Amino acid sequence: MPKVIPAPDELSKPFWDGVNKKRLLLQNCAACDAYQYPPRETCATCGSVESLGWKEVRGRGHISSYIVIEDGRLDRRMPDQPYNLAVVTLDEDPGINFYSNLPGTPVHQVPVGAAVEVFFEEVGPGQLIHEWRVTR
Amino acid sequence: MARLISFDIDGTLEVGDPPGAITMAMVRIAEGLGIIIGSCSDRMVSDQTRIWRDHRIPVQFTVLKHQLDTVKAQFAADEYYHIGDTNMDRFYAERSGFKFLLTGAGVERLWIPQ
């Protein structure tokens, strides 16, 4: 699947560096112990800047909802259509969610509520992304 | 040899929005040659029917963009073509076993001798 390749920037580089080492690192605030994803300059919960760090999470979650992209606008993804786009919530903080195409899950057959685990998929030379698959 | 040509409307026919390169005169020639013709578009079927009626071109099918397979099931032909202007036209055409032709670039040569 020719997925679009994320272009890390200064703020997101630690995250993508982690992904490229097959680790899921999220921003975590030492002051209030809140996770946040995507990364931000400040803690969305308490406003702290200096307390933000990175913390690895286990990468377990659940599928909360999904759609099937049948007529999207991304040139690179058109050959894939129709394909699943699910929202996965993180077990360690269900307020955190991620998109996933759920590789291995047939289109339209997404088990909403099912448990998933993270894995990593190469989308460009040396660039991985975090993907999710249903655990049996 | 029976031939069937399906026309997308918007971006394909001159009466589309945006207008396309295929004139209604070209379509009329196809109809006159005995080609099985019709439209396959996102426009409501009632809207497609109105367009053909307004231009007095008798067509044999008017279907939604994702329903080309019903046309193939309904009409026996040796060749099935869909002329359109978007990737989705191509997707639905090829999924339904039609050969997709991009509008413009002299596509009318398919049925009008040059």
Added chain:
Amino acid sequence: MTAQSQYRWRRDKEGLGVWEHRGKVAVAGYGHSPVDRRWDETSMDQTLGAYSILACQKAMADAGVTPDQIDGVICCPTTIAGASGGAASNWAPRPFFDPPYDSEWGLTRVNAQWLIKQMNLRNVKYAPASAPTIGEMVGMASQAVGDGLCTTCLVIYPTGNLTGRYRRGGENAEDYAKGERQWTVPWGNHGGNDFINIFPHNEYCLKYGGAHDDLAPFVINQHRNGLMTPWGFNATHDVPQLTLEDYVTSRYILNPLRLWDCDRPVNASAAYLFTTADRAREMQQPPVYVLNHSQHNFKQRSTQPMLDEIETWTDFAARQMYEGSGLSAGDVDIFNPYDGYSTMTQFYLEAFQWHGVKRGDAFAFYADDIRVEGPHPFSSGGGNLGNGRTRTSMYTDSIEQLRGTAGRRQVKVRAETALCAFTTPSSGGWLMLGKYPS
């Protein structure tokens, strides 16, 4: 002329009490350009700029004011297609034309400064450079008039669309996802309110029961109301009435989001004339009084807003609007929420509890009689779905209903207050209008 970039006009908190200018500001005129699918690239009297000028002229004529009386101009300088609009969002790199079309201004973008110059509005003293969208501009104008920054203010909302396919090309054709897009695009979400609202809508169906196609009666009724709106795209382009069969057989875009759940990008402009209530009473039309304006701007917790966030946000918007207007749900006669995608409208309907509709009740309400002739004339303007993506029919219909000039759309129930908006669940604004100042 001043820009007043630091001017604090927003009403975006709870606890502000009843709006201090309630009933002291009024809408005295409106005007619409024709609504075209796209600019044809050759007719210079049909550019976005020309259409904005035309809309202003109509609004001034409607109110009975002359250009020299205009002392405020608020115009949103954004394009309809936005950053991910692709090839349809910018005229460049195509060669420009003779002035005034020698840049993007007037073709894909219109702002107050361009309009002031083209219309030779010599007495403008208030023309903010950073005007937000129509949902907020109407509040900005209401507050500015109430605060005395100007007395006769044009609000213009241009929505452009060029040759090319919406959102095709541009950054959607790129191999890399930068900025905020790095968190969504690799998985296929290129952004937009279609993506934002379809997941909460799915959750909604699961939580409250119901299926996506329960939206059909609402969408069909929007088309019906649109066909009774003389200036709208559908009414002026022979678009047939959408039927239930048309809806349920239409193809999916983001399954379960169907083609007819999406509005149609158009090239059009609309203008509204805000003034003081005292001045409005001297003008040509019966004044439509502003009873409150409110704004909201929420940040989502994570990548995708979920149903609980959207219900919290829309509940907040309802509370602050009702507080500032001094009205409650039972006082609102006309309700024109936003419908840019059909999947978001139920969130507003239930938050504002119009006609007693509570969380989870929307689909049953849609299945009831929501025609303009009936007891629950919901979204009587037809919205974007019935008129094209002008984002203005909510305002125009509300004004017309209160004036009693909505023609075939005129509701049979009482029409003394109207609540209208261009807003998404996360950001935008609401406007409460009244036939009477209090």
